[in-house]
Amino acid sequence: MALCAAKRRLLKHAGSCAAWARLLQRQSSGGVYSSSHGFNQEEIREKLRAFPGGSVDLLKQESGIAVLTINNPSRMNAFSGSMMVDLEERVSQLENWTDGKGLIVQGAAGSFCSGSDLNAVRAISNPQDGMKMCMFMQNSLTRLLRLPLISVALVEGRALGGGAELTTACDFRLMASGSVIQFVHKHMGLVPGWGGAARLVRIVGSQNALKLLGGALKVDPELGMRIGLADGVLEATRAGEGAGHTSELLQQVENWLGGYTKGPAPVIQAVKRVVLSGRELPLSEALRTEKDVFGTVWGGPANLQALASKSKHK
Numbered sequence: 001m002a003l004c005a006a007k008r009r010l011l012k013h014a015g016s017c018a019a020w021a022r023l024l025q026r027q028s029s030g031g032v033y034s035s036s037h038g039f040n041q042e043e044i045r046e047k048l049r050a051f052p053g054g055s056v057d058l059l060k061q062e063s064g065i066a067v068l069t070i071n072n073p074s075r076m077n078a079f080s081g082s083m084m085v086d087l088e089e090r091v092s093q094l095e096n097w098t099d100g101k102g103l104i105v106q107g108a109a110g111s112f113c114s115g116s117d118l119n120a121v122r123a124i125s126n127p128q129d130g131m132k133m134c135m136f137m138q139n140s141l142t143r144l145l146r147l148p149l150i151s152v153a154l155v156e157g158r159a160l161g162g163g164a165e166l167t168t169a170c171d172f173r174l175m176a177s178g179s180v181i182q183f184v185h186k187h188m189g190l191v192p193g194w195g196g197a198a199r200l201v202r203i204v205g206s207q208n209a210l211k212l213l214g215g216a217l218k219v220d221p222e223l224g225m226r227i228g229l230a231d232g233v234l235e236a237t238r239a240g241e242g243a244g245h246t247s248e249l250l251q252q253v254e255n256w257l258g259g260y261t262k263g264p265a266p267v268i269q270a271v272k273r274v275v276l277s278g279r280e281l282p283l284s285e286a287l288r289t290e291k292d293v294f295g296t297v298w299g300g301p302a303n304l305q306a307l308a309s310k311s312k313h314k
């Protein structure tokens with residue numbers, strides 16, 4: 001009898017593993033463009049690598065929270081071509097991180113990101129190359145937002161242009177006092193192209209998005225909180241800027257994120273998946289996905305443990 005129950009549990013677990021694999025496939029293969037759209041990833045990678053400088057660094061921590069750092073301080077963390085390729089590679093690593101629960105995206109040395117590197121932009125200003133860069137970055141940022149991790153942008157200093165778009169590819173944004181998010185595209189004769197407009201509308205609504213893009217408004221933490229672009233304001237206790245100041249802010253963000261990532265990785269990842277489905281899919285498809293995700297945690301170790309401990313939620 002006990003053997004049968006154990007076998008049933010094992011079969012159920014195998015079944016949920018298969019469901020899990022299907023979900024991973026469905027949600028993380030998730031770029032927007034493929035070869036059917038004339039998108040040749042290898043070709044654009046090669047082109048982008050011709051504009052080197054800076055890096056995008058990934059630190060995966062035992063806590064299940066990773067830190068992704070946009071690192072090009074001499075250009076206010078602008079994205080060179082090679083950094084765009086780096087970003088895509090880091091997203092791939094995060095897609096395969098089974099123990100992951102949360103992600104913090106930050107800029108190095110006290111500033112978030114000043115968008116695309118204007119030197120690279122000038123060199124690829126022809127429409128064909130611009131489209132390719134745009135598709136490449138849309139794919140990477142869409143995959144970033146679709147990671148089964150709860151993500152937060154730590155906005156310190158300035159997030160301009162593509163940097164502002166990057167903040168919208170995270171689930172949450174926490175703004176340090178004195179920081180600014182600004183969609184400066186209009187001043188550059190542009191509109192967002194990294195998916196930032198589509199995501200912004202979903203975050204702040206079309207009225208606010210139109211104001212932010214049409215006016216190239218500077219969003220400080222106060223305005224950010226008012227329109228729902230910011231989810232919190234970070235106040236450092238140390239005066240000024242510098243390494244201590246930055247690591248104090250990072251610690252504050254880790255603590256904040258810890259409030260949402262406490263628990264086993266499969267459960268936290270399942271939470272992100274059901275919210276992501278609700279956000280992106282038509283209702284009937286979202287409901288079916290929710291059922292599949294539910295199947296991955298129902299009768300799982302955390303669920304059985306909670307049942308055994310007769311937990312109460314007072």
Ligand SMILES: CCCC(=O)SCCNC(=O)CCNC(=O)[C@H](O)C(C)(C)COP(=O)(O)OP(=O)(O)OC[C@H]1O[C@@H](n2cnc3c(N)ncnc32)[C@H](O)[C@@H]1OP(=O)(O)O
Pocket residue numbers: 074075076078114115116117118119158160161162163184185188190191192193194
């Ligand atoms: C679809 C994507 C669309 C886009 O992202 S378009 C790009 C939008 N971003 C911009 O236009 C940013 C332009 N930069 C600025 O406004 C200012 O540099 C910024 C960020 C406010 C900082 O101002 P300051 O604090 O006065 O510092 P600064 O101007 O002396 O800058 C320090 C060094 O960083 C460089 N830098 C800043 N942003 C850059 C960028 N995006 N691409 C390439 N280089 C960039 C800047 O040129 C300067 O370098 P250098 O010391 O003169 O060699």
